[in-house]
Amino acid sequence: MTLDIVGTLRTIVGDGGVLEAAELSKRSAGAYRFDTLKAAALVRPTSTQQVSETLRWCHANGVHVVTHGGLTGLVHGADAEPSDVILSLERMRTIEEIDPKQRTAVVQAGVPLQALQDEVDKHDLAFPLDLGSRGTATLGGNAATNAGGNRVIRYGMTREMILGLEVVLADGTVLSSLNHLIKNNAGYDLKQLFIGSEGTLGVITRLVLRLREKPLATNMAFVGLDSFDAVAKFLKHCDRALGGTLSAYEVMWQSFYRLITSPPAKGRPPIGQDHAYYVLVESQGSDLDLDGQRFTAAMETALESGLIADAAIAQSEEDCRAFWALRDDVGQVLQGGLPIVFDVSLPITAMEGYAETLRETLESEIGEHRLWIFGHLGDGNLHVVVQVKPMEYLALRPKVEALVYRPLAACNGSVSAEHGIGLEKKPYLYVSRSANEIALMRTLKQALDPKGILNPGKIFDPGPVVGGR
Amino acid sequence: MTLDIVGTLRTIVGDGGVLEAAELSKRSAGAYRFDTLKAAALVRPTSTQQVSETLRWCHANGVHVVTHGGLTGLVHGADAEPSDVILSLERMRTIEEIDPKQRTAVVQAGVPLQALQDEVDKHDLAFPLDLGSRGTATLGGNAATNAGGNRVIRYGMTREMILGLEVVLADGTVLSSLNHLIKNNAGYDLKQLFIGSEGTLGVITRLVLRLREKPLATNMAFVGLDSFDAVAKFLKHCDRALGGTLSAYEVMWQSFYRLITSPPAKGRPPIGQDHAYYVLVESQGSDLDLDGQRFTAAMETALESGLIADAAIAQSEEDCRAFWALRDDVGQVLQGGLPIVFDVSLPITAMEGYAETLRETLESEIGEHRLWIFGHLGDGNLHVVVQVKPMEYLALRPKVEALVYRPLAACNGSVSAEHGIGLEKKPYLYVSRSANEIALMRTLKQALDPKGILNPGKIFDPGPVVGGR
Numbered sequence: 001m002t003l004d005i006v007g008t009l010r011t012i013v014g015d016g017g018v019l020e021a022a023e024l025s026k027r028s029a030g031a032y033r034f035d036t037l038k039a040a041a042l043v044r045p046t047s048t049q050q051v052s053e054t055l056r057w058c059h060a061n062g063v064h065v066v067t068h069g070g071l072t073g074l075v076h077g078a079d080a081e082p083s084d085v086i087l088s089l090e091r092m093r094t095i096e097e098i099d100p101k102q103r104t105a106v107v108q109a110g111v112p113l114q115a116l117q118d119e120v121d122k123h124d125l126a127f128p129l130d131l132g133s134r135g136t137a138t139l140g141g142n143a144a145t146n147a148g149g150n151r152v153i154r155y156g157m158t159r160e161m162i163l164g165l166e167v168v169l170a171d172g173t174v175l176s177s178l179n180h181l182i183k184n185n186a187g188y189d190l191k192q193l194f195i196g197s198e199g200t201l202g203v204i205t206r207l208v209l210r211l212r213e214k215p216l217a218t219n220m221a222f223v224g225l226d227s228f229d230a231v232a233k234f235l236k237h238c239d240r241a242l243g244g245t246l247s248a249y250e251v252m253w254q255s256f257y258r259l260i261t262s263p264p265a266k267g268r269p270p271i272g273q274d275h276a277y278y279v280l281v282e283s284q285g286s287d288l289d290l291d292g293q294r295f296t297a298a299m300e301t302a303l304e305s306g307l308i309a310d311a312a313i314a315q316s317e318e319d320c321r322a323f324w325a326l327r328d329d330v331g332q333v334l335q336g337g338l339p340i341v342f343d344v345s346l347p348i349t350a351m352e353g354y355a356e357t358l359r360e361t362l363e364s365e366i367g368e369h370r371l372w373i374f375g376h377l378g379d380g381n382l383h384v385v386v387q388v389k390p391m392e393y394l395a396l397r398p399k400v401e402a403l404v405y406r407p408l409a410a411c412n413g414s415v416s417a418e419h420g421i422g423l424e425k426k427p428y429l430y431v432s433r434s435a436n437e438i439a440l441m442r443t444l445k446q447a448l449d450p451k452g453i454l455n456p457g458k459i460f461d462p463g464p465v466v467g468g469r
Numbered sequence: 470m471t472l473d474i475v476g477t478l479r480t481i482v483g484d485g486g487v488l489e490a491a492e493l494s495k496r497s498a499g500a501y502r503f504d505t506l507k508a509a510a511l512v513r514p515t516s517t518q519q520v521s522e523t524l525r526w527c528h529a530n531g532v533h534v535v536t537h538g539g540l541t542g543l544v545h546g547a548d549a550e551p552s553d554v555i556l557s558l559e560r561m562r563t564i565e566e567i568d569p570k571q572r573t574a575v576v577q578a579g580v581p582l583q584a585l586q587d588e589v590d591k592h593d594l595a596f597p598l599d600l601g602s603r604g605t606a607t608l609g610g611n612a613a614t615n616a617g618g619n620r621v622i623r624y625g626m627t628r629e630m631i632l633g634l635e636v637v638l639a640d641g642t643v644l645s646s647l648n649h650l651i652k653n654n655a656g657y658d659l660k661q662l663f664i665g666s667e668g669t670l671g672v673i674t675r676l677v678l679r680l681r682e683k684p685l686a687t688n689m690a691f692v693g694l695d696s697f698d699a700v701a702k703f704l705k706h707c708d709r710a711l712g713g714t715l716s717a718y719e720v721m722w723q724s725f726y727r728l729i730t731s732p733p734a735k736g737r738p739p740i741g742q743d744h745a746y747y748v749l750v751e752s753q754g755s756d757l758d759l760d761g762q763r764f765t766a767a768m769e770t771a772l773e774s775g776l777i778a779d780a781a782i783a784q785s786e787e788d789c790r791a792f793w794a795l796r797d798d799v800g801q802v803l804q805g806g807l808p809i810v811f812d813v814s815l816p817i818t819a820m821e822g823y824a825e826t827l828r829e830t831l832e833s834e835i836g837e838h839r840l841w842i843f844g845h846l847g848d849g850n851l852h853v854v855v856q857v858k859p860m861e862y863l864a865l866r867p868k869v870e871a872l873v874y875r876p877l878a879a880c881n882g883s884v885s886a887e888h889g890i891g892l893e894k895k896p897y898l899y900v901s902r903s904a905n906e907i908a909l910m911r912t913l914k915q916a917l918d919p920k921g922i923l924n925p926g927k928i929f930d931p932g933p934v935v936g937g938r
Contacts, residue, residue: 192661244713
């Protein structure tokens, strides 16, 4: 008997809520993709109840379900097979509540990040998660992938901003864990299971998010440094001198700084292009005068002691925007070739050696290429970009991946700082996780989704489990 | 066949590592307990390997294991039955590594909190978890119970300070997940499972902890306010005006303030005793001059606008210590009766009504008693103390518990903000968690400890599970 997937889903969400396979060929597979969606159907529920009914039916019939948010992921974490059902949260985008006293927001999972940022701003509050794809990425997707972004050093990852979740489990059970409290030690903190599990353990339908008071004063500087040791020491200096207000510490190796401050890039260099390293440092405080004094003093003492070689301090909000525009002009890596983009993390003490080894091995084992390194150094997170000739991309990609990932094992680094594993990094998960860790992930998957219907094949393949069995 | 528990454990950890049942009657059951330990044996391993071998044998033989840290818990979370084995981490108290650049510490689980605080201080760093039992409580216990304490508003709970864990699972499997990175999205974040699970899912043997730069300037004030609305607004004011430096916001209802500032208490009132509410506010920053200016300005604007009625600003480190000594003089609740101590959390918007309802229901349903309320208001966490006559304690305790806990359901409060559930709050877990949440907790317990040997009966009893089964 053939299942009538489309027909059944239409009885659950209504006719307009289901797209058939043929219609999906008109939809892009994602923000950075050239292909289109493939699936048996795409279902767009408008309520948690509809998500629950959809999953209950798929579970009973062994139909695989891949959940979609804004499709801005970079690791093929939401790819579907032609026989799968795609469950899109695109019609669940209501901001249900903003409480300025408790400083919480309740949102449906399909709300785009920027929509919430803009809405809370009206209440003089801030939701401090921020990333380049803010206009498209959804809060449910941010939670499912534990998104990082620009201000982790101050506010943590998405995980730290989530107070409660409503999740639909594989069999359709609705787990309502909509905690609004900063402290709640009443049993296991179940939301942690679903944050960062990339849709493999449940479908997040609603979130309670922690809001912050809106910062009243931003200070920024673009700094040049002549050694990596200075980069590490300057981080400590800023963390101490700026107290709790340090909100970004972005590093760029020289080649990346030159790329984004030279034509054809639109940006111009705020300071000379001959330093070995550059740091974009930002503080967000409460008092324009006092915070400005403190920030300037911190830069001056660093200059006077020779810790940093040069610094341009932003004099206006326009300067701040221009500094961030430089950092965000990552698109320049598309000039003259195809980029292979990595997102790794490693201890700050290992970074210089890692970068040097990588430069040497790429030099000796890969032909013509360009290498750029930049990232959220305050969090130990580097983005590595290796650009190769388009014709050689497919042949070189696995070689480059091996050169980038393998040295991470020795320094306890991670193959994924913030992008997740998806399908793309699955072959390298073992670099950062032991056999027992992967076995325990499988134990959890088996316990929560024994039929394996939720985003199957992502992060890890089925295999041995552990835990007292 | 009778198991030779003591003999077998001695082959694993050596003769000196095991205490027999008779010897345990000389050991206190805990820091706030009048009884002594009871168990078949107490085993004191010195290595993860010994913990693993102990658990493997107990698992194979169905012997229950209760893990002990510093025994400073307040919810009977580490009580053992006479047939249980107690596994104490007291001989695993090595601080293995402090890395001032990466700002991480690696410690064995039995290290007392204060030992680490003192050690990192020598490196001009801070481990910001802080609580009254710092000298006795262990870091493994802090992790297993997700301890809170005085500075959650700034640094979060223990959960936010843990980067990696080594855990021994029920069957003796060693799960080494000793991540040192702030960002690591390589698959499920397994450590989250064990943090706050009160020893029911595994035995934490080693931790990687995130350190911070040591704060260079502390400012404090004792503030009087005449309405609860002002207390809530003043929190927002401080959070905004003090930027990222607000590090404590402790509230006291008038009766508690009078208790700790009147004889026989040693403390004297920094401001008059007639305000309805009192707040202890602290900021920790980086610059004595600038932070002091900002702190004073924040208090002055609050005074000028009428938001607060009075304020005493600490003029010295001695003043700061004296202010904290008042807050910490909780022992005064033992004067003239026996206290029943609660640790609840609820939305700030619901607090005034909750306190008023509680006052009224205690008045009408309980005879002679005293009620004090204080707590970490910045985190939504109130400590409620109801003092009754010693002779009536046992009879009144269940009644008082019901009056304190039941109203929390309606306002989405928690029966445990930071103390955990243990045995004591198990009957009230349902107030804060739904049937599906408790069922999922059981699913996890079943997956990780199917024989139920780890700290059995704590948090919840066995029962139905959920998750696609």
